[in-house]
Amino acid sequence: MKINEHYLELEDSYLFSTVARKQREYQQAHPEKKVIRLSIGDVTLPLAPVVIKAMEDAVKEMGSKATFRGYGPEQGYDFLREAVQAYYQGHGVSLDVDEIFISDGAKSDLGNLLDIFSLDNTVMIPNPVYPVYQDTNIMLGRQVIYAEAGEENGFLPLPDPAVKADIVYLCSPNNPTGAVYSREQLAAWVDYAKKNDAVILYDAAYECFIRDDETPHSIFEIEGAKECAIEVCSFSKTAGFTGTRCGYTVVPMALVSGGTPLNHLWLRRQTTKFNGVPYIVQRGAAAVFTEEGQMQVREAVDYYRENAKIMVDGMKKMGIWFTGGVNSPYIWMKCPGGRTSWEFFDYLLENAGVVGTPGSGFGRNGEGYFRLTAFGDQAETREAMERMIALLS
Amino acid sequence: MKINEHYLELEDSYLFSTVARKQREYQQAHPEKKVIRLSIGDVTLPLAPVVIKAMEDAVKEMGSKATFRGYGPEQGYDFLREAVQAYYQGHGVSLDVDEIFISDGAKSDLGNLLDIFSLDNTVMIPNPVYPVYQDTNIMLGRQVIYAEAGEENGFLPLPDPAVKADIVYLCSPNNPTGAVYSREQLAAWVDYAKKNDAVILYDAAYECFIRDDETPHSIFEIEGAKECAIEVCSFSKTAGFTGTRCGYTVVPMALVSGGTPLNHLWLRRQTTKFNGVPYIVQRGAAAVFTEEGQMQVREAVDYYRENAKIMVDGMKKMGIWFTGGVNSPYIWMKCPGGRTSWEFFDYLLENAGVVGTPGSGFGRNGEGYFRLTAFGDQAETREAMERMIALLS
Incomplete structure (x- = not known):
């Protein structure tokens, strides 16, 4: 071989x-x-104590035949998807439950999402950035170009209309620079993506650190983003899940390529190559969204x-x-x-x-x-x- | 895009x-x-009660700053890898800890392993078999050929020396047929793989159902298999982990292609595209290997x-x-x-x-x-x- x-x-x-x-x-x-x-x-x-309590209860459920859970839906239990849906609604973003996929973390999904795209797409990656974007694309032999970040643009590069990319990674709040895109800057990227028939892979793993009212938590707060973006988020930094492993990815139904909704491709990818997040962990993650x-x-x-x-x-x-x-x-x-x-x-x-x-x-x-x-x-x-x-x- | x-x-x-x-x-x-x-x-x-107890204890650890666990090693904690190592030793198979990778289940790894192989390999899949083997290869555009199973061979196809494949899937005990390869039959496949420079992806998810002394639990019980096989196993059927999600994959150091150990490629794949199995789940899985x-x-x-x-x-x-x-x-x-x-x-x-x-x-x-x-x-x-x-x- x-x-x-x-x-x-x-x-x-x-x-x-x-x-x-x-x-x-x-x-x-x-x-x-x-x-x-x-x-x-x-x-x-x-x-958090509510997460611990929810996981303790879930562990108990797994120990009794009447409440035991075997295979769950690969895309996550509805109790958690509905909690994520309500969280987005809190930022003014309306999503269908079917647009939300529960994952074992942002890192997995940021790499795995590449499976549903053609190998001859050109990928644009900010520089500097979280190295996983680049490495996962090199592994597939994809052509990578860079959105150059530096002191002159506050490490927040904006689209260059002369440069054509098919897949664009954005990470905001950014790892490693801590720089955060404003609503206007994100709108410029959405505009670029729509003009170029590109898809934005938006890494929002650090959104919970945003506390002012103007800065978007989600790219879907930008008009038109549902037609050109996939958002990847995580409980790792929001709720300390780095060793507990849970995240969520939003693939809007309005994101379509050649008549095919990318949502259906991702569903097929996940049902074929993934078997869902542990029931216990999903219960812990759902507790994050309670008031307490x-x-x-x-x-x-x-x-x-x-x-x-x-x-x-x-x-x-x-x-x-x-x-x-x-x-x-x-x-x-x-x-x-x-x-x-x-x-x-x-x-x-x-x-x-x-x-x-x-x-x-x-x-x-x-x-x-x-x-x-x-x-x-x-x-x-x-x-x-x-x-x-x-x-x- | x-x-x-x-x-x-x-x-x-x-x-x-x-x-x-x-x-x-x-x-x-x-x-x-x-x-x-x-x-x-x-x-x-x-x-099992020991698994529940271990997970309860681990949940408690995650609730206290002194014992909290963040990111763990992507390839799994040593406490679990060493327990898997000892389990293999029980079947007479000696493995290095570095040859063992903890995963979120056999389904994920059986698909993800394909990442480390060239797209122009020819894949041989038994027919009938667990549909994931075929679908994950079609997704990559790989050429798939079949090892024909039927009543005449007891649904246990043997290698045809005239047919050349680069990647061969075997599943024993088999899903869906329940047929189980004998030592001699597995030796014939190992021999075929070595002669054809092929790799066997061996799905041993049901090995715990084997109770006679003659039938191998692991392909590595066959001489030479470490030079041509990767084994994928799971706690799903062994210990009821279908909704708890944990498995393990063995990539022997002796399995080398063009001077590159496949173990290193898989390590790179996992450290780049995966962030490990929840600590709580790994503690539960390790409890499976205690005497109790x-x-x-x-x-x-x-x-x-x-x-x-x-x-x-x-x-x-x-x-x-x-x-x-x-x-x-x-x-x-x-x-x-x-x-x-x-x-x-x-x-x-x-x-x-x-x-x-x-x-x-x-x-x-x-x-x-x-x-x-x-x-x-x-x-x-x-x-x-x-x-x-x-x-x-």
């Missing part, structure tokens, strides 16, 4: 393993120093948002250029002193005992930048900022 | 929806009749095996040709009176109130055959057999 040769074109990803190795080596050389990690995009607060659940997860997000604010204040004090930190758990800062991303990583670790993520790991336009995350402990985040201010002011 | 046109080549799958509709219509017309379903391949017994867990899940499998025996005895009494039912939860019977699969379905429903699955739904060689499953209630299974004996003897 022959292997898929496109896998050999992938660059080995050493970003987080190198970060971990350098941290470990530093700690071994300086056992007395307390290293603070603001590097990883993983949550640290536990699941919304209060509890909001409290956790508030905690992370306060961390972000501590970092924003620190950046302003140091006079360092940055984006993010508002409506987002990420701070994307320019490396002081003209350092490269890795030079600044080493400098910060050695002189302040703070670990972040080199921006160059997210694409070439990330070189010279650095990502800090708001998912850490609050006292440690405060201490990290004090150390950085002492070092860099 | 253009869609993946291969999706339009898929036949719509009406098998189980038509079965359900006909059953519903019959019940509405005859509300006084008790219909017995022996049609669906889903378990009915609850999860093995006793408890064996009890459930014994219950289903007894159902199978009741059906085997019934078939013998009626003098109907069948395969399966030994080392397998499926009975694959020839439709009496030369009826087609759907003719017999209607006849059995109308005259005995028993629902099965038409064999033609699993491929053209399934025409004229019928599948009954052992996953039902025991008293109902007994009653169904009595009704069939009364009708068909």
